[in-house]
Amino acid sequence: MKKITFAERLKEARKSAKLSQEALAKKIGRTKSTISRWESGERNPKMFEMVELENALGINAEALIYGTEEIKSSTLTEINKIIVQLTDSQQEQVLNFIKNPLDDNILNTIDMMSKADDKFRDKVASYAKFEYFEYEKKLEQKNKSKQNSAS
Known part of the structure; x- marks a missing residue:
């Protein structure tokens, strides 16, 4: 049985x-060339x-x-794929959302929706x-009001 290398697993x-x-x-x-070197086995990443x-x-x-588990798409990988497509502003909104703990009402709603x-x-x-x-419309109006009053 062929041993799969780190480069192949990466x-x-x-x-x-x-x-x-x-x-x-x-x-x-x-850089892309760094990734290429790791995947070719020419170099290995540092810790x-x-x-x-x-x-x-x-x-x-x-x-x-070591290849201790099957490589498959994880929830974190799926989240990362979506996050990188968002604008900086949208990423900030997601970050703010996940920093706040989910309360039981939200968890119950998620369960009901599932x-x-x-x-x-x-x-x-x-x-x-x-x-x-x-909500976005009200927020935009509020920001415009602040800008107008600051002028």
């Missing part, structure tokens, strides 16, 4: 996360770079180094989008 994890070498490099502040790879790929370093049918979920999603739009 490449597999990157592809599982649906990231190009360039996208992974950007996420961890390295602090392994931590960055863990965070970017959503897989622990032990799995990358059990609901598609039609009901669509209605709730439409309502939530409308409410968020209204």
